[in-house]
Amino acid sequence: MERRSFLKMSAALSAAATVSGCNSSSKDADVVPPQPPVGEEKVNWSSCLVNCGSNCPIKVFSRDGVITRVETDHEVEDVYGLHQVRACARGRSLRQRTYAPDRLKRPMKRVGERGDAAGFVPISWEEAVSTIAQKLKEAYAVSPKSVFRSYGSGAYYGFASNANFNRLFNLCGGYLNAYGNYSWAQQMEAAKHTFGTGSTMGSATATLDYSDFFLGIAYNPNEIRQSGSGEGYDFVQALKRNTRLKKMVMIDPRYTDSMLGKEDMWLPIRPGTDAAFAEAVAYVMISSTNWFNSKSKPFIDKYCFGFDYDSVVAQKAELIALADKDTSGKSEHLREYSEALNPEENYRDYILGQGIYSIQRTPEWAEKITGIAADTIKEIADELMGAKAPYIVVGAGVNRQANGEQSMRALYMLSVLTGKLGIEGASNGELPRMTGMGRAGIPTGDNPVKESISFFTWSEAINHGETMTARTHGVRGTDGLDAPLGANIKFIFSASDSSLLNQHAEINNTAQILRDAQDLFVVSCDCWMTPGAKFADIILPDTSWLESNDLVDNSYAAGSLGYLTAMSAAVEPMWECKSMYEIAALIADEMGVGNEFRGEHVTEEAWLDYLYKETVKMTANNGVQPAFPATYKEAQQIGVFRKDMLNRHVALQDFVNDPVGNKLATPTGKIEIASSELAWRAKYWTQEDVTGVKGDTITAIPQYTVTWDGYEDKDTATDYPLQLATYHTKGRTHSSYHNVPWLREAVEDALWMNQVDADEKGLSSGDMVEVYNERGSIEVPVKITPRVAPNVVALGQGAWYLADAKGRTGATGKVIDVGGAVNTLTRYQPSPVAKGNPQLTIRVQIRKA
Incomplete structure (x- = not known):
């Protein structure tokens, strides 16, 4: 038809x-x-490739080239281990998303002001790629560092992904790369400088079945990882199996769906005060002399550096010895690291208020900051000391706060102090390690540009990239601390990426930067007219997942089950949409590198068959059900392949069993309570507190800091008395799926408010309110609920920014965002170590709209 x-x-x-x-x-x-329709119903396997970490397989039904319905996986008997991968409501709404009214249908160029959705006209593919190639060549004439490829996590494809553009740019001369990401930037630095890991090497969720005490801080897998094979499913299954668990404590400003009666205790902590809580628990543990000397200190003495004065002295000597042994030149900073360490700045004295420190980090001290009663803090400390296998896990929300590096390091210390690391059922506070079957991807080649900036500083690099350095902005790959990056960004390629506006901090300021940058050229490749796409110069329409052939794995947080989906297009590419591979190939032709880009496989079909065979080679058939057939086309007929990965990873187990043979990737090879590298950075990097930015400091040891816009920031508390906690809703993954009406009906975008605060302001559920601070205003309905702490309000992140059509301005004079994007209210202030995003530190005021 x-x-x-x-x-x-x-x-x-x-x-x-x-x-x-x-x-x-x-x-x-x-x-x-x-x-x-009269034709035969056709069935294809596709996948929901949104960035939740699961890549759930989707069964798509169509007739006569039209998708009629979508179902989830129910192909096997639902027995845990090789269970069904049931998609959440987002995956099941893919038909609505594919046929959304705002689908991009053809290439377009901007003729109006940046940000105006109506300011575009259709153009041909020939004009689009010709214009892009011309602007790309102009940017290369300035410097390859003027070309920026924002990393884009809106689609976790296999082959037809934005990795194609990395391949393209590497062939053309390279591009300015970015390190870190909006999810984990600060915790990655915290874990690196504590355990030498990447922050996702905690004990597998499945091992929770051996734990006798669970402490979760900002941990919410049942909403964030809610698929039938996600971390949330492993979490629930492990709790069902557990016969040892005595108590489960969840700490969060909001009562989440990961609690719902599973917890024994919910502690609604004030946002940004997690480090103070951790220090008070540590005080009780260290002060319990008999327990500490017999249980904790032997572990610390054997596996850690930096706990007390003598330990820092020994750490300095170890660094000098390592420097003396090194002949490769790779350890050039070890002597400087040693010199930067000060034994008087040690964790024990800091917690107990001794030596150079005057404040004892007691539960009574922490109660005034966190809102958690001192007796409760003591109770948790007692539980941790008495537990044989305490499982501690810290969610990523803590790291997206002002100086989140410090908060994460402070919380990681609790697992160290228990002395129980390396034991099944215990964990070190990091997010659980996940495994998967893996898959081969299109090779991207080497990037000739060695410099990279933090993912979060791209908007600053548009105007100030020339002068950004390692000392001031954490630029990597330069020759020395003060060597400038040397180029402003002139060309941005944004693919499957909402950080161009919606997911970046301080939306009003970001929009103005993009409007004012007249010599900046922006390309957006996406499926829908997102808030960021409105700021592009050229828009390229990508194919949706249900129009794509691909090979995808289970992504990065799918729990203990590994799986692959051989996707087959349910319908042909609609309108004039093209896959990212096709788009990159067209640009490659214009840039004169088309043959090199396509390589020996040339077509999508040939590439997919090749990558499938490479995947089969790297993925042992043993345990894969069903077994892999010979060709990719045959695999598409089957659709889904699964394997029980038997993931029982225990954090730091190899290191604990053999600390000499399995040294950690820290400078000393041990757990560093006092980080020698951070001591060096504190000495040599420009710290923002020098310019009056409260709390943006770097220290060698974990320390609670009073930050800008935090609970103790009295400078902003008068004008903006409420702390705003943001969270991931079940109706979106970040900003993906916001344009699906089904999901907006199912999951309301409303501001959660405690009855105490609502009464004070005379508000009822359903009232429209303006939520504002000096950075902007949003307009949303209120939901009165006991599931959020007093003096704290909560709002799901990811709603699409939409300026009021009539130009209405809010309390602070800025146009009201009626879309309700929380990043209208967040602050652009790169964190001190990671130069990452602190977007969960927000103070606001509220008035009835």
């Missing part, structure tokens, strides 16, 4: 419904009978 015929049929069906519903006395002959 032709599309025009289908649309006519749809209109006829709508008319029939109208006649039947409005005139019950009409004769049957007056009603237009439904005329369904």
